[in-house]
Each structure stands twice: as C-alpha cells, then as structure tokens.
Amino acid sequence: MPLWTLFGLKQGKASTAWPAEGGDDGQAGVLGMPRLHAERCPPECSDCAAVCPTRAIEALDQCIALDYGRCIHCQLCVEACPAGALESSGDWAYAVTKRDDLKYAPAPAVDETQAQAVRSGIRRVFGRSLHIRHVDAGSCNGCESELQALNNPFYNLHRLGIFFTPSPRFADLLLVTGPVTHAMKAPLLATYEQMPQPRWVMAAGTCAVSGGVAEDGYACGRGLEGVLPVDLWLPGCPPNPAAFIHALLVLLERQPQRVREGRYER
Amino acid sequence: MNPCVLRDLAAHQLRHACRVLLDAGGRMQIAYAWHPNHKLIEVRYLVSVGAGRPFELWRCPVEADQALPSLAEETPLLGWYEREMADLHGLVFQNHPEPHPLVLHEGARPQRPPLDPAYPADAPLAYVEAPIALPHIRNPDVQLLPFGPVRADVLESAQFLFFYVGESILHYHPRLFFKHRGMEKRCEAKRPEQGVILAERVSGVGSVAHALAYCQALEAAADCVMPQRAAWLRVLLAELERLYNHLHYLGHLCHTTTLKVGEAQGKLLEEKAKQLNARATGSRLLRGLVVPGGLAREPRLDGLADALETLRVEFFAYRQLLEKTDSHRDRLLTTGLLSHTLAFDQGATGPVERASGLDRDLRRDHPYAAYAELPLTVAGATEGDAQARANVRMDEIEASLALLQRVLLMLPDGPLRVPCAPPPGSEGLGWAESPRGSLYYAVHVDADGRLARVKIKSPSFSNWRVFPYTVHDSNMMDYAINEASFGLTVAGCDR
Known part of the structure; x- marks a missing residue:
C-alpha cells in the first residue's frame, strides 16, 4: 500500500482547472453539433x-429547420450538404433550460427579457453544491461511459462540489439517460417519487431529450418529454464529460447557457 | 448466407446434427429466426466447426403452429436464444429446461410477436402485472434481496435477485432486458447505410465492433471487397476500442477491491486513451468512421504513435504495481471460478472464456479486416478466476499496443471507400472480436434493397448467461469483484 501512496504523490495533480481560466477541457478534436450557415442553403x-x-432536420422552402435536441452529431448532413451550409464544429456545450432553445428556426422570435428570465432558481436553494441521482432508462451505455469519466482524476467532479449519490432521497437532481424504455418507465417514476422537494430533472443525451436513434417501436420510448418535468436538456450522442460539467454548472447558474433559439454563442 | 456453408435441416434432424457437431469438437454460436415471407418462419443456427474453417449455417423451416425440439439439453448455451425466439417470434420449443420469458419480461401481452412482420409498426407492447418466475424457497432462514433495476452509482439498469443466508449466496438470478429497445426491429425497413448509425448505438462502448460486424455483413451480402487502407485502419480503430475498454475495466476492478489510487490511475489512463480517440477520429467512442465499403473519412494519425508509446510506458508501470499489490490480488484469486467445461457449455466468450482455458479469438480463427496480415498474440489463462480474467485483459492491452504500432508503421496507401450496395434479396453474416468477445450480425435485405431483418448477437448476451454459475454458492463480499471481473455491459445484452 505505501507503494501506491508514493505512486500517487509522484504522479502529481492530474485534474484540469477547466472551466477556470486557462484550464484544458480535454475535448481537443471532438466533433460536436454541426454549425448551420442558413444563408448558403x-x-x-x-x-x-x-x-x-x-x-433533426426539416426541409423548408428556402432553408431548413434544425432541432439540435434530436441531433446525434453523426456528421452525415455535413457530408451530404452540397453548399457547405452545414459545417463540422467543436460546439458541444448545448445544455439549455428551455427545450425550444435547441430548435433553430429561420426567423427566431427574439425575446431578450424572457431569455433572461429563465432561471432554475436552484442557486437560491442549494448554493453552489449539487447531489445527483442517475437513472439509466435504456441508454446504449455511451452516456454512462462519459458520466463515469466525470469522477476520473482529469475531470474530478468533486472539486466543483457536485456528487453522485446512491439514494434518491439525498438527491437534488435526477439525471436521466436513455429513451425511457417501457420496462424502465415505472422504476424511473418510482425513483423520482422518492426524491425530496425541491427537485430538478435533467434529460442527458439525445435519447433522453427526444428518443434518439431507436425512438418509438414496440419497446422504446421517446425521451423524457411528457414523462417528467425537465429542467435541463443536454443533447449529444453521447455528451462528452465537459459538456456534462458545463450543463450542471448552467443549472447551478455558475456558467452561462451558450445556446439560444438554436444559435450557439462562441 | 455469405460467407457460410449452408445446410438445410428438418426439425426432427436438429438434435442428431447437434450431437454429431459436439462430438466432433464443434460449438453452436448463435440461433435466430426470421420471416422469409408472411407465412414462413425460418430458424437458423450458426455453427463453428473449428478455427480456420468457414462457419456452417443450418436452416430449419418452421410451419405455423409447429413446435421445434429444444436443443438446450444438448448445448445449454442455446437456452437463451430459444427463449428469445419464443418471446419475439412466438416460437414453441418442446421440453425447454427453462420455459420462462427472457427478453419481454413476465406480463408482456403483445397482440402478435413483435418481430412478426405483421406486428403494427410503432405499437407499444401491452403489459400487465405478473409475478416473476423464481425458485420456490420454503426455509424461512433464506432471504431474498432484490437489488435494482436502479442501482447505486452510475450504472446500467438491471435487477439482481439474491437468495442468501448471512453472507452466503445460495442462488442468484439476474433480471435483464429492462433496457430492451427493440434495436433489431428498429433496423427494419431502413436503408442499409443507415443501419450503421443504429449498430454503433447498440452498445456505446462497443461502437467500432458493432459497426464493423454490421458493415462486414453488408459487404458479404454485396460481395464487396474493401480497400486495403480501410481494412488496416479498421484494425486500428478496433484495437483503440479494446484499449480504452480494458483500461476502464482495470480501474473499475480496483474500485471493487477498494484500491483507490489503482482505480484513479486506471481511469486516468482510460481518459487519456479516450482523448487520443477524439484527436484521431473526432469521437471519444470512435463513432462515425466505419461505413459499409470502408471508412467515411481519414483519421488524424500524426502524433498517435508517440502518444501510444507514452501510454504503453505508463501502463507497464501500472501493471507492475497491480501485480505487487497482495491486498488486491487476494480478492481476485479463486474468486468467481469458471471451469473450462462450464465456459464451453454455457457459451462464455472473449476474455472470459480465454481465462478459462478456451483458446478462441475471431481475429485469429476467422480473420476479418487486415487481421490475417498481422501477427496476433492471443492471450490466455487456465485458472478461470477473477485474477485470470484480469490477466488476460492486461495481456491484451499489451498485444493491442504492439498491434497498433505495427499498423501505424505498415499502413498501406490508397482509397478509403468503395461503393457497397447489397442486391435485393441478399443476406450476409459479419463478425468481430469486440473487447468483450464474439459479436455477430446477420443481415437480410428485402426486395427493395432495404433491411428486412438484422440479428445482433453481442458478447454480453453470452457472458450474462454464464455469469450466474460463478455466483451461486459464493458470498456477498465477492459479488461486486466477480461481476467487475466479467466486464459485462447491459445495453449490448438487452438491445
């Protein structure tokens, strides 16, 4: 055992400082949601x-409507576009508190006051800390793989005061992955019922946001819409660990939301 | 079905054929059913007659209301396949030793079997409350502990039922398929090139292996020969996948033996591997590159060889420390013993079977991509305990790193992709040795060139069947370690 203590000390600090200034988010090279240049359509x-x-894409007369809540960043649209209107990007911080903010429409109804008003109010209740109960409602294990990475030394989620908790009775946030299969619907609702109030719900990954690739069918659901009241939406297939962290910090009002009306602020 | 040797058998010939196969040292691989037309069901058995020899495919037509003999007594690994066909196709298997629902759970009341082409599209299954089939226990000292489907920590959903007295587990019953999404049905009517997106999302941490097996099935159906560069790069992707999966496995195993620094280091190495994946391919899970006919785009290989060498040095030091840590090894040695016979009969696959003395690896025995041109060391052990399973994986990490350097050194130039359009009515079989073991895709194309049936056999479907046999008569303290040593996923099994 002393060997490990020595080894650990010699290794030094492996954790990133991100999202603090100068920290590495660890996502170099990651392809995110495609950028839309509608004027090129x-x-x-x-x-x-x-x-x-x-x-995720609906063809309109002159351009397209794009719902990032359905996007799995497979890049097929980028390859298919003849005019470069869709472009690969490293945009992955897609957490929003309103589902409609993931929808790109050609002419957005800009309402600044409303955008500012959307706040979860969570900070008032919990300060800066958060305890999460995760429920896998039928994911492919991709989201779990990235969620498990949050506790590795690089992301070290605990440094931000955010913890996963075994019991829903200690949880503030229910983090749901997967499209909500028929067999998982009852256990999911039972877990939610066990949580004390106030409580928040996060739809994590495109499956939980909108159903994803396996949507509907005889056994598969179409995400959390209509199943639970969702406070935070994070599409991605899967969202990378930095996207998860950004999303949790958006909920805690410690990071600004980057996406409004389907438009990503860089 | 390309590239198999076909054999047509009637229902009454199956048992005999199965016995002859087993006596000759062969092994059943998978069984599945499909509907060639609205009236007929055909049951298919994929059979391995030996390394280096093509797979055999046995076809057995089933008339409406005809029952098939269960082969689960002869070859127990078929037990789950038969139960799956009973659930999803409504087939009846006579004298099945475990005549209980598997995939659809007790209480499912489908108006028709869901994989029947006449099942109304997108109609959700009807469920009623129904008791679970469990062993009847009379002794009041025996307690039942139901655990899950929502378990502690960030874990996949599954329910485990323990019958126990004090520390001793008398009987263990995993209830899986809470995550059943009907992925095979979701593939139907899709265009063949769309199927790869679904295949990558059957089991997220096996994205490359699933995409490979699916694409190879299509390429077999289309008689399409992949460009050499794509074949070599597919090996690169497959081994990168093995690397990050096995590193995660070691970190998680340390978690169960409460070796905290060992856990942190294993997971840090996994993170480094995933970051390498992202830099090379744009995806931490290596998605979006493997497509029918080759690769979608060129990966970025600059700096990869150096980064892998750094990882190799770090892994070497990590392994040495693990091997010197008696408190860790004590928990693994003799834990979760799986005998050679049990592993063979119940269908263990991948590192699990190789740790129990079965020397099988699809990369060597039935090579695909560019594996035939590469020197491959297949790791093995005979002890069959948790330590052996960990050792096999550690040996595989070293073998993968050597293989990756070789691929980077000898990678041929040339095109990446050729057109691959399976003709209407064609069918093909594809396979891959995923980090967790053998993975098969059987793909049938309909008269319009769309997918008519896709059968997915993931390695965890095999290993989940085996795992309980190592838990009965063990103790609670070892359970988590034993489960981690199998390296199972639920998503791949449930589909």
Whole structure:
C-alpha cells in the first residue's frame, strides 16, 4: 500500500482547472453539433434532411429547420450538404433550460427579457453544491461511459462540489439517460417519487431529450418529454464529460447557457 | 448466407446434427429466426466447426403452429436464444429446461410477436402485472434481496435477485432486458447505410465492433471487397476500442477491491486513451468512421504513435504495481471460478472464456479486416478466476499496443471507400472480436434493397448467461469483484 501512496504523490495533480481560466477541457478534436450557415442553403435543397437518421432536420422552402435536441452529431448532413451550409464544429456545450432553445428556426422570435428570465432558481436553494441521482432508462451505455469519466482524476467532479449519490432521497437532481424504455418507465417514476422537494430533472443525451436513434417501436420510448418535468436538456450522442460539467454548472447558474433559439454563442 | 456453408435441416434432424457437431469438437454460436415471407418462419443456427474453417449455417423451416425440439439439453448455451425466439417470434420449443420469458419480461401481452412482420409498426407492447418466475424457497432462514433495476452509482439498469443466508449466496438470478429497445426491429425497413448509425448505438462502448460486424455483413451480402487502407485502419480503430475498454475495466476492478489510487490511475489512463480517440477520429467512442465499403473519412494519425508509446510506458508501470499489490490480488484469486467445461457449455466468450482455458479469438480463427496480415498474440489463462480474467485483459492491452504500432508503421496507401450496395434479396453474416468477445450480425435485405431483418448477437448476451454459475454458492463480499471481473455491459445484452 505505501507503494501506491508514493505512486500517487509522484504522479502529481492530474485534474484540469477547466472551466477556470486557462484550464484544458480535454475535448481537443471532438466533433460536436454541426454549425448551420442558413444563408448558403441552395433553394429547394433537402439533401441534409434526407440523410438525417433522427429527423433533426426539416426541409423548408428556402432553408431548413434544425432541432439540435434530436441531433446525434453523426456528421452525415455535413457530408451530404452540397453548399457547405452545414459545417463540422467543436460546439458541444448545448445544455439549455428551455427545450425550444435547441430548435433553430429561420426567423427566431427574439425575446431578450424572457431569455433572461429563465432561471432554475436552484442557486437560491442549494448554493453552489449539487447531489445527483442517475437513472439509466435504456441508454446504449455511451452516456454512462462519459458520466463515469466525470469522477476520473482529469475531470474530478468533486472539486466543483457536485456528487453522485446512491439514494434518491439525498438527491437534488435526477439525471436521466436513455429513451425511457417501457420496462424502465415505472422504476424511473418510482425513483423520482422518492426524491425530496425541491427537485430538478435533467434529460442527458439525445435519447433522453427526444428518443434518439431507436425512438418509438414496440419497446422504446421517446425521451423524457411528457414523462417528467425537465429542467435541463443536454443533447449529444453521447455528451462528452465537459459538456456534462458545463450543463450542471448552467443549472447551478455558475456558467452561462451558450445556446439560444438554436444559435450557439462562441 | 455469405460467407457460410449452408445446410438445410428438418426439425426432427436438429438434435442428431447437434450431437454429431459436439462430438466432433464443434460449438453452436448463435440461433435466430426470421420471416422469409408472411407465412414462413425460418430458424437458423450458426455453427463453428473449428478455427480456420468457414462457419456452417443450418436452416430449419418452421410451419405455423409447429413446435421445434429444444436443443438446450444438448448445448445449454442455446437456452437463451430459444427463449428469445419464443418471446419475439412466438416460437414453441418442446421440453425447454427453462420455459420462462427472457427478453419481454413476465406480463408482456403483445397482440402478435413483435418481430412478426405483421406486428403494427410503432405499437407499444401491452403489459400487465405478473409475478416473476423464481425458485420456490420454503426455509424461512433464506432471504431474498432484490437489488435494482436502479442501482447505486452510475450504472446500467438491471435487477439482481439474491437468495442468501448471512453472507452466503445460495442462488442468484439476474433480471435483464429492462433496457430492451427493440434495436433489431428498429433496423427494419431502413436503408442499409443507415443501419450503421443504429449498430454503433447498440452498445456505446462497443461502437467500432458493432459497426464493423454490421458493415462486414453488408459487404458479404454485396460481395464487396474493401480497400486495403480501410481494412488496416479498421484494425486500428478496433484495437483503440479494446484499449480504452480494458483500461476502464482495470480501474473499475480496483474500485471493487477498494484500491483507490489503482482505480484513479486506471481511469486516468482510460481518459487519456479516450482523448487520443477524439484527436484521431473526432469521437471519444470512435463513432462515425466505419461505413459499409470502408471508412467515411481519414483519421488524424500524426502524433498517435508517440502518444501510444507514452501510454504503453505508463501502463507497464501500472501493471507492475497491480501485480505487487497482495491486498488486491487476494480478492481476485479463486474468486468467481469458471471451469473450462462450464465456459464451453454455457457459451462464455472473449476474455472470459480465454481465462478459462478456451483458446478462441475471431481475429485469429476467422480473420476479418487486415487481421490475417498481422501477427496476433492471443492471450490466455487456465485458472478461470477473477485474477485470470484480469490477466488476460492486461495481456491484451499489451498485444493491442504492439498491434497498433505495427499498423501505424505498415499502413498501406490508397482509397478509403468503395461503393457497397447489397442486391435485393441478399443476406450476409459479419463478425468481430469486440473487447468483450464474439459479436455477430446477420443481415437480410428485402426486395427493395432495404433491411428486412438484422440479428445482433453481442458478447454480453453470452457472458450474462454464464455469469450466474460463478455466483451461486459464493458470498456477498465477492459479488461486486466477480461481476467487475466479467466486464459485462447491459445495453449490448438487452438491445
């Protein structure tokens, strides 16, 4: 055992300082959601909508409507676009508190006051800390793989005062992955019922946000909409660990939301 | 079905054929059913007759209301496949030793079997409350502990039922398939190139292996020969996947023996491997590159060889420390013993079977991608305990790192992708040795060139069947260690 103590000491600090200034988010090279340059869309083109496996893109007359809540960043639309209107990007911080903020419409109804008003109010209750109960409601294990990474020495989630808790009775936030299969619906609702109030719910990953690739069918649901009241939406297939951290900090009002009306602020 | 040797058998010939196969040292691999037309069901058995020899595919037509003999007495590993076919196709297997629902849970009341083509699209299954089939226990000292499906920590959903007295587990019953999404049905009617997106999302940490097996099935159906560079790069992706999975495994195993620094280091090495994946491919889970006919785009390979060498040095030091830590090894040695016979009969696969003395690896025995051109060391052990399973994985990490350097050194130039359009009515089989073991995809294309049936056999479906046999008559203290030593996923099994 002393060997390990010595080894640990020799290794030094492995944790990133991110999101503090100068910290590495660890996502170099990661492809995120495609960027849309709607002005480049050729008239009556629907190539991207035709290849999208999750119906995230809808072809309109002059351009397209894009729902990032359905996007699994598979990059097929980028490859299919003849005009470069869709471009690969490293944009992954897609956590929003309103589902509609993930939808890109050609002419957004900009309402600054409302955008400012959307606040979870969680900070008033919990200060800066948070305890999370995770429920896998039928994921592919991709989201779990990235959630488990949050406690590795690089991301070291505890440094931010955020913890996973075994019991829903100690939890402030229910973090749900997966499209909510029929067999997992009752255990999911039972877990939610066991949580003390006030409580928050996060739809994590595109499956939980909108159903994802396996949506519907005889056994698969279409995410949390209509199942539980969702306070935080994070699409991604899977969201990377930094995206998870950013999302949790958005909920805690410690980081600004980057996406409004389907437009990503850089 | 390309590339298998076909054999047509009638229902009454199955038992005999099975016995002959087993006597000759062969092994059943998978069984599945499909509907060639609305009237007929055909049950198919994939059979391995030996390393280096092509798979055999046995086809057995089933008339409406005809029952098939269960082969689970001859070859127990078929037990789950038969129960799955009973649930999803409504087939009846006579004298099945475990005649209980598996995939759909007790209480499912589908109007028709869900994989029947006449099942109304998108109609959710009807469920009623129904008791679970469990052993009847009379002694009041025996307690039942139901654990899950929502378990502690960030874990996949599954329910485990323990019958126990004090510390001793008398009987263990895992209830899986809470996560059943009907992925095979979701593939139906999709265009073949769309299927790969679904295949990558059957088991997230096996994205490459699933995409490979699926694409190879399509390429077999289309008689398409992949460009050499793509074949070599597929090996690169598959071994990168093995690397981060096995590193995660070691970290998690340390978690169960409460070796905290060992856990941290294992998971830190996994994180480094995932960050390498992202820099090379744009995806930490290596998604989006493998497509039918080759690769979608060129990975970024600059700096990869150096980064892998750094990882190798760090892993070497980590392994040495693990091997010197008696408190860790004490918990693994003799824990979760799986005998050679049990591993073979119940269908263990991957590092689990190789740790119980079965020398099988699809990369060597039935090579795909560029594995035939690469020197491959297949790790093995005979002890069959948790330590042996960990050792096999540690040996595989070293073998993977050597293989990766070799691929980077000898990678041929050339195109990445050729057109791959399976003709209408064609079918193909694809396979891959995923980090957890053998993975098969059987793909049938309909008259319009769309997917008619996709059968997915993931390694965890095999190993979950085996695992309980190592838990009965063990103790609670060892359970978590034993489970971690199997390295199971639930998503792949449940689909």
